Amino acid sequence: MLESLPGFNVQANDALGLYEFGNSVFVRAFGFRQIGFVLDGIPLGRADQFGGSPVFRYVDNETTWRVTASQGAGDVSAPSYASLGPIVQYQTLAPAEQAGVQLSQTFGSDDLSRSFIKLESGEHRGFSGYLGRSKIDSDLWRGPGTIDREHIEGKARYRWDGGTLDLKVVHNDFFDYDTPSISKAQYLGTANDPFGRSGREFGYLGYVPSLPPTVPGVAYSNSGYNQYYQQAINQRTDTLYGLDGHFVLSPDVELRGTAYYEDKDGYGVSPEAYATSLASHRAQRSIIPGLYAPLGLQYGLSTVAGTRQARWPGWPYSWVRTASMPACGASATAITAPRPATTKVGGNPAGQPLLDQPVHLQRDFWSTRTSTQLHLKDTWRLLDDRLTIDYGAKALDLEYEIEGQRNPADYIAGRRPLIRDRWKDGFLPQAGAVYSFDRQQLFASWSQTMALPQGADDIYSLASPGAPGPEAETAQNLEFGLRTNRETFNGVLAVYGSQFDDRLQSYAAPVPGSGTTETYFQNVGTVTAFGAEGSGVWKPRALGDRVAFNGNLSWNNATFRDDFSTFDIAGNHVPDSPEWLSQAGVT
Numbered sequence: 001m002l003e004s005l006p007g008f009n010v011q012a013n014d015a016l017g018l019y020e021f022g023n024s025v026f027v028r029a030f031g032f033r034q035i036g037f038v039l040d041g042i043p044l045g046r047a048d049q050f051g052g053s054p055v056f057r058y059v060d061n062e063t064t065w066r067v068t069a070s071q072g073a074g075d076v077s078a079p080s081y082a083s084l085g086p087i088v089q090y091q092t093l094a095p096a097e098q099a100g101v102q103l104s105q106t107f108g109s110d111d112l113s114r115s116f117i118k119l120e121s122g123e124h125r126g127f128s129g130y131l132g133r134s135k136i137d138s139d140l141w142r143g144p145g146t147i148d149r150e151h152i153e154g155k156a157r158y159r160w161d162g163g164t165l166d167l168k169v170v171h172n173d174f175f176d177y178d179t180p181s182i183s184k185a186q187y188l189g190t191a192n193d194p195f196g197r198s199g200r201e202f203g204y205l206g207y208v209p210s211l212p213p214t215v216p217g218v219a220y221s222n223s224g225y226n227q228y229y230q231q232a233i234n235q236r237t238d239t240l241y242g243l244d245g246h247f248v249l250s251p252d253v254e255l256r257g258t259a260y261y262e263d264k265d266g267y268g269v270s271p272e273a274y275a276t277s278l279a280s281h282r283a284q285r286s287i288i289p290g291l292y293a294p295l296g297l298q299y300g301l302s303t304v305a306g307t308r309q310a311r312w313p314g315w316p317y318s319w320v321r322t323a324s325m326p327a328c329g330a331s332a333t334a335i336t337a338p339r340p341a342t343t344k345v346g347g348n349p350a351g352q353p354l355l356d357q358p359v360h361l362q363r364d365f366w367s368t369r370t371s372t373q374l375h376l377k378d379t380w381r382l383l384d385d386r387l388t389i390d391y392g393a394k395a396l397d398l399e400y401e402i403e404g405q406r407n408p409a410d411y412i413a414g415r416r417p418l419i420r421d422r423w424k425d426g427f428l429p430q431a432g433a434v435y436s437f438d439r440q441q442l443f444a445s446w447s448q449t450m451a452l453p454q455g456a457d458d459i460y461s462l463a464s465p466g467a468p469g470p471e472a473e474t475a476q477n478l479e480f481g482l483r484t485n486r487e488t489f490n491g492v493l494a495v496y497g498s499q500f501d502d503r504l505q506s507y508a509a510p511v512p513g514s515g516t517t518e519t520y521f522q523n524v525g526t527v528t529a530f531g532a533e534g535s536g537v538w539k540p541r542a543l544g545d546r547v548a549f550n551g552n553l554s555w556n557n558a559t560f561r562d563d564f565s566t567f568d569i570a571g572n573h574v575p576d577s578p579e580w581l582s583q584a585g586v587t
Contacts, residue, residue, distance in 0.1 A: 001064075011023070018138075018174070041244050042244075060153055081373065085498065140203065218296060231269055242260040272299075406460070450473070452472065
């Protein structure tokens with residue numbers, strides 16, 4: 001639904017978009033973590049896969065009614081502390097007035113099976129509701145392993161002459177195996193891969209290879225054993241409760257409010273090379289009791305748990321606990337529940353994890369985000385309602401706190417630092433205007449925005465306790481356009497410009513001994529973006545109003561204005577912001 005809109009660049013690792021680390025959404029010069037996502041009036045917060053709330057965990061096709069997106073400046077009243085401009089709002093279906101059952105079953109390649117059932121109660125004296133469940137089981141399309149997802153979604157509604165009250169519950173539980181990031185050389189087969197892999201199906205190994213030890217007497221000390229798939233696992237469980245009320249107090253006064261509570265739990269497993277584990281073990285063994293020497297490739301287990309909630313009328317209060325001990329042996333069986341991390345029997349990647357024998361400790365910390373948003377908005381209608389002007393402003397106060405042992409250096413130093421940071425702006429203005437004439441509309445908008453620094457946990461878990469934190473990203477967005485609505489054709493043409501200050505950009509650094517990279521964020525200065533977009537839908541009369549053609553074309557120029565550290569990036573294009581983007585379809 002999103003990729004049919006102008007300027008949106010949506011990518012997924014698999015056909016159903018289930019592998020989260022392969023999903024990305026970009027619009028103009030905004031990345032996935034700079035877009036605000038809202039579900040039935042509930043802000044979804046940050047989009048991090050580890051500890052965050054990516055939108056694809058909370059929606060199912062059969063229960064989604066519509067998706068509304070603002071590419072440049074979302075409504076000032078939208079509840080989001082993550083947006084630098086764009087807002088994407090998902091609205092789920094209301095319960096039906098008649099009772100009914102919906103069933104579907106899908107089969108596909110890679111042993112894909114998807115089943116769906118939805119039960120509608122029908123409306124009885126103002127009460128109605130539905131309960132839906134989908135279950136997906138599939139093999140990975142590249143490399144060994146599976147993807148398993150269970151999604152349960154329910155909504156109950158009570159309506160009366162003076163308003164409606166909705167209660168919704170979403171529960172999402174999924175487990176999958178990782179697929180590795182690959183380089184261009186690995187894809188082309190010029191990387192001299194020791195296992196002969198190449199091409200688009202380059203994946204992890206489904207067997208434990210036979211490799212010579214790099215340390216005499218340690219059979220599984222060769223870092224090549226990190227390519228065994230049973231040491232790359234993700235599991236997440238998220239449950240969201242929402243209560244939404246709409247009360248009509250008089251013909252001119254309405255009251256709306258949304259309260260929510262979200263609970264999350266999960267873990268991930270990644271391998272760690274013998275040499276890396278040995279160095280960390282030696283640094284900690286005289287300080288931390290109960291550590292065991294590594295036996296080979298280590299089984300690194302990271303767990304996450306937390307809640308996110310709002311008080312009515314309020315916006316997100318959240319905390320997340322992260323614990324990680326990348327120091328255990330490998331496992332031959334899928335871990336289906338979070339456990340402590342340890343070494344493995346004989347150090348064999350296919351061995352049973354010895355969960356009571358940690359090699360070294362890395363992370364045990366809490367992080368808390370508290371956001372307060374106030375907004376004021378007004379609308380003027382002039383020239384016999386042909387001209388509509390919206391203007392308003394919001395105040396945003398963001399507090400961040402992290403406490404605990406964030407990395408091996410904290411354990412070695414015997415410290416549990418408490419780090420606090422705060423970003424606030426009391427006046428973030430926004431204005432928009434629409435002038436209607438005949439079947440056309442001229443529109444314009446301008447906004448100033450600020451967002452919580454993306455990747456805050458990653459940044460603060462690596463920094464020394466006294467190091468300054470990142471600056472919050474800010475942006476100014478300007479847009480002009482023309483829209484036409486005719487009997488057989490609807491079209492939009494827009495030009496826009498955005499300027500980011502203190503832009504946070506990700507860059508990847510290799511994780512020692514794992515063969516993978518880890519992403520960090522750093523302020524890189526100013527980024528400017530400008531471009532043009534056109535889109536339209538045509539339903540020709542000659543085809544009896546049965547066929548609709550749609551398409552869009554975007555030109556986008558997003559570049560860095562400053563160099564970063566020793567990197568000469570000024571003038572370079574921002575990653576994943578394509579200069580030309582087109583899409584077309586027929587329904």
